[in-house]
Amino acid sequence: xxxxxxxLCIKTTGLLQRNKPSAIPAGGKWNTQLRDLSKQGQYNQxxxxxxxxxxxxxxxxxxxxxxxxxxxxxLSLPLPGVQLHCHVIKSGCHSEPFVQTALISMYCRFSLLxxxxxxxxxxxxxxxxxxxxxxxxxxxxxKNRLSNGLVLFSEMRGKxxxxxxxxxxxxxxxxxxxxxxxxxxxxxxxxxKYGLSTVLAVANCFLSMYVHCGSIESARKLFxxxxxxxxxxxxxxxxxxxxxxxxxxxLDLYQEMQSLGVCPDEVTFVGVLSSCANLGAQRxxxxxxxxxxxxxxxxxxxxKNSLVSMYARCGNLMRARAIFDAMPEKNxxxxxxxxxxxxxxxxxEVAVDLFDQMIEAGIQPDKAVxxxxxxxxxxxxxxxxxxxxxxxxxxxxxxxPGSEHYSCVVDLLGRAGRLDEAHNLIESMPMEPDGPVWGAxxxxxxxxxxxxxAELAFDKVVELEPANIGYYVLLSNIYTEAGxxxxxxxxxxxxxxxxxxxxxGYSYVEWKGRTHLFMAGDRSHPQAKEIYAMLENxxxxxxxxxxxxxxxxxxxxITSNMAVHSxxxxxxxxxxxxxxxxEVLVIKNLRICGDCHLFVKSVSKFVKCQFVVRDxxxxxxxxxxxxxxxxxx
DNA sequence: GTAGGGTTAG
Numbered sequence: 001x002x003x004x005x006x007x008l009c010i011k012t013t014g015l016l017q018r019n020k021p022s023a024i025p026a027g028g029k030w031n032t033q034l035r036d037l038s039k040q041g042q043y044n045q046x047x048x049x050x051x052x053x054x055x056x057x058x059x060x061x062x063x064x065x066x067x068x069x070x071x072x073x074x075l076s077l078p079l080p081g082v083q084l085h086c087h088v089i090k091s092g093c094h095s096e097p098f099v100q101t102a103l104i105s106m107y108c109r110f111s112l113l114x115x116x117x118x119x120x121x122x123x124x125x126x127x128x129x130x131x132x133x134x135x136x137x138x139x140x141x142x143k144n145r146l147s148n149g150l151v152l153f154s155e156m157r158g159k160x161x162x163x164x165x166x167x168x169x170x171x172x173x174x175x176x177x178x179x180x181x182x183x184x185x186x187x188x189x190x191x192x193k194y195g196l197s198t199v200l201a202v203a204n205c206f207l208s209m210y211v212h213c214g215s216i217e218s219a220r221k222l223f224x225x226x227x228x229x230x231x232x233x234x235x236x237x238x239x240x241x242x243x244x245x246x247x248x249x250x251l252d253l254y255q256e257m258q259s260l261g262v263c264p265d266e267v268t269f270v271g272v273l274s275s276c277a278n279l280g281a282q283r284x285x286x287x288x289x290x291x292x293x294x295x296x297x298x299x300x301x302x303x304k305n306s307l308v309s310m311y312a313r314c315g316n317l318m319r320a321r322a323i324f325d326a327m328p329e330k331n332x333x334x335x336x337x338x339x340x341x342x343x344x345x346x347x348x349e350v351a352v353d354l355f356d357q358m359i360e361a362g363i364q365p366d367k368a369v370x371x372x373x374x375x376x377x378x379x380x381x382x383x384x385x386x387x388x389x390x391x392x393x394x395x396x397x398x399x400x401p402g403s404e405h406y407s408c409v410v411d412l413l414g415r416a417g418r419l420d421e422a423h424n425l426i427e428s429m430p431m432e433p434d435g436p437v438w439g440a441x442x443x444x445x446x447x448x449x450x451x452x453x454a455e456l457a458f459d460k461v462v463e464l465e466p467a468n469i470g471y472y473v474l475l476s477n478i479y480t481e482a483g484x485x486x487x488x489x490x491x492x493x494x495x496x497x498x499x500x501x502x503x504x505g506y507s508y509v510e511w512k513g514r515t516h517l518f519m520a521g522d523r524s525h526p527q528a529k530e531i532y533a534m535l536e537n538x539x540x541x542x543x544x545x546x547x548x549x550x551x552x553x554x555x556x557x558i559t560s561n562m563a564v565h566s567x568x569x570x571x572x573x574x575x576x577x578x579x580x581x582x583e584v585l586v587i588k589n590l591r592i593c594g595d596c597h598l599f600v601k602s603v604s605k606f607v608k609c610q611f612v613v614r615d616x617x618x619x620x621x622x623x624x625x626x627x628x629x630x631x632x633x
Numbered sequence: 634g635t636a637g638g639g640t641t642a643g
Contacts, residue, residue: 035634066635101636134637169638201639208640235640267641274642305642312643336643368643 030058034067043071047080060087062096069102073109081106085115094122101132108139113148130161138170146174165191165199172205176212184209204232211240234262238271247275251284264291266300273306282314305333312341332363340372348380355389365397367405374408383416403429407436414444419453435465442471446478451487454478462494469500525569527576535572538599541606568599575607601627 030053037046050068053060060068065088072081085103093099100119107116120128120136133156140149149171156163168191175184188206191197197206203226210219223229223237234257241249254272257264264272269288276285289307292298304327311320324330324338335358343351355373359365370393377386390409393399406429413422422441426433438461445454458475465471472495479487525531604611605625613620621628 031634038635063635070636096635098635103636105637129636131637136637138637164637166637173639199639204639206639230639232640237640239640265640270641300641302642307642309643331643333643338643340643366643372643 031061031063031067034064038067038071041074043074046071047075047077060091060093062093062099065091065093065096065099066102069099069106073106076109078110078112081110097123097127097129097132101135104132104135104139108135108142111143113139113143113145125159128156128159128161130156130164130167133161133163134166134170137167141170141174144174146171146180149174163194165196165202168196168202169205172202172209175209178213178215181210181213181215184213200226200228200230200233204230204236207233207236208240211236211243214244216240216244216246229262231262231265231268235265235267235271238268242271242274245278247279247281250275251279251281263295266297266303269297270302270306273303273310277310277313280314282311282316285310285314301327301329301331301334305331305337308334309337309341312337313344315341315345317341317345317347330361330363332358332366332369335361335363336369336372339369339376343372343376343379346379348376348378348382351376351380352382352385365399367399367402370399370401371404371408374405374412378408378412378415381416383412383418386412400430403431403434403437406433407440410437410440411444414441415447417448419444419448419450423453433460435461435468435471438464439468439471439474442474446474446481449478449481451478451482451484466498467500469495472500525573527573530576531569531572534576535568538568538572538575538603538606541602571600571603575603601625 030049034046034049034053037043037049046067050060050064050071053064065084069081069084069088072084084106088094088099088103100123103119104116107113107119116136116139120132123132133152137149137152140146140152153163153167153171156167168187172184172187175181175187184206188197188209191202191206196202203222207219207222207226210216210222219237219240223233226233234253238250238253238257241247241253250271254264254268257268269292272288273285276282276288285307292303292307297303304323308320308324308327311317311323320338320341324334327334335354339351339354339358342348342354351373355365355369355376358369370389373389374386377383377389386409390401390405390412393401393405406425410422410425413419413425419441422444426437426441429437438457442454442457442461445451445457454475458471461468461471472491476488476491479485479491523532600611600613600620600622602625604622604627611620611622613622
């Protein structure tokens with residue numbers, strides 16, 4: 001039986017007693033049983049019981065419908081829902097406030113906002129209580145119609161219908177954009193004024209609002225002010241940090257909640273695992289996996305996906321694949337996680353293969369998985385295959401490529417040296433090309449040493465992202481390689497004009513009680529000359545042992561180049577001053593990802609001392625050309 | 634006896 005054909009046959013005649021609502025008591029204990037099933041979340045059972053009730057000849061009344069409407073909404077069964085509305089009318093319950101509110105809520109669940117509004121509209125002005133406003137407001141907001149929700153809110157305030165915490169809980173989730181932060185904050189003030197801010201759910205809701213608006217400091221401030229935090233409070237803060245890429249804060253908070261004896265749940269672990277993936281903190285991720293197993297919640301598909309993603313992004317493709325293969329049901333996210341991992345770690349062919357398998361398995365791809373597969377093609381040099389996928393997006397899957405896909409394809413063509421095609425593609429884009437698109441072209445110009453096109457791409461990208469320092473550095477490096485000292489100088493002047501010199505892309509070494517700060521391209525250090533000479537020497541050495549790999553990651557350097565260069569300066573300084581006198585060189589707060597890691601590893605082959613570098617998550621011990629890493633958590 | 638709400642993966 002199709003889920004839309006749930007038989008809810010009811011005889012039409014004899015039930016049209018519109019003016020005599022709910023006077024007939026239901027026979028037996030139908031309503032009590034329906035209530036219990038609905039409260040226990042056994043919605044399907046509730047609908048079955050309702051059917052039996054009708055068959056037995058009992059008549060539903062105003063106490064029946066709220067339960068049954070809620071069950072239909074919870075099961076997302078719009079057709080029975082609409083039929084139920086007929087039953088309501090036929091039973092003469094349509095002007096019962098509880099039933100009306102349940103109807104509004106149900107229609108909102110099915111996105112049938114017009115129908116929901118019609119029900120609301122039929123309620124006389126004087127009978128419109130807080131609850132029915134609440135139902136409609138939250139419905140509008142959840143379907144991305146915040147403005148309609150606000151109109152209703154101002155209407156209820158104008159008509160002096162009091163609002164409560166549920167009204168606020170309905171409205172606030174609509175403020176999910178930095179542009180709406182001000183609105184959210186004024187709602188927050190209002191809840192203070194009306195004494196609703198102590199309600200924990202309200203506080204949690206505002207916490208999430210601050211997170212979604214990118215105001216993570218305000219979220220933390222509120223978090224600290226909540227006296228009795230629930231698990232949801234902790235989870236909201238952890239997810240907030242996680243979604244804003246603040247992995248270290250996630251792990252700190254996770255540790256804090258554990259030390260306070262708060263038991264994490266699936267939601268917590270999803271946030272923690274995502275941060276482990278970002279930080280490359282595989283050991284902590286593994287501990288989390290063990291904890292998940294101990295708690296017996298490992299079957300949760302969200303957690304399985306998070307584990308696959310964590311291992312895949314940390315480079316442990318074996319483990320990721322094992323979990324993925326063992327998953328009884330793989331969804332789009334599972335496939336994206338595993339193939340994204342292969343693509344990220346240079347196994348483009350495997351990623352492409354997995355994508356094809358996914359399609360064969362009947363999974364409908366979305367835009368996100370296309371970003372992964374296109375990136376994989378780009379990194380593996382599978383230019384034609386990548387182009388084929390790109391064109392199939394629209395033709396086969398009815399997905400309009402976004403600018404993120406265009407930037408992948410520009411990168412794909414660019415790496416293959418097809419710069420004119422890449423440029424033409426940008427010109428033919430149906431939307432305005434954004435920063436990453438021109439940035440991809442700029443990155444390609446770096447690989448293929450095309451100064452003219454680089455200048456064009458740079459002008460465009462700087463217009464769009466004037467504060468993104470990576471692009472200045474990229475062009476500066478292109479000029480450097482082309483021996484264009486004047487160009488390098490020009491870039492430096494532009495950076496200074498923009499006030500970009502205080503970029504966080506700096507590194508430091510503490511030596512003899514003084515902090516030596518290095519920025520990319522910076523020559524202000526008193527030992528600059530020696531440092532650069534040392535650096536040149538080191539880079540020569542590093543190149544010898546295969547550091548060449550870097551160019552494969554041309555595009556990744558757009559964002560990391562500044563930092564990478566400053567790290568190299570810091571390392572050169574450290575070696576110059578400390579290495580001859582020390583056996584173990586400790587460098588703190590150095591971001592040691594990607595090619596910088598490779599660089600230090602190569603360098604350590606040629607110098608006697610060991611390096612211990614501490615970055616955000618772990619210690620890296622370098623000596624004799626090899627490296628071992630330990631998490632320090 | 635009944636209605637409205639907060640945190641989740643790629």
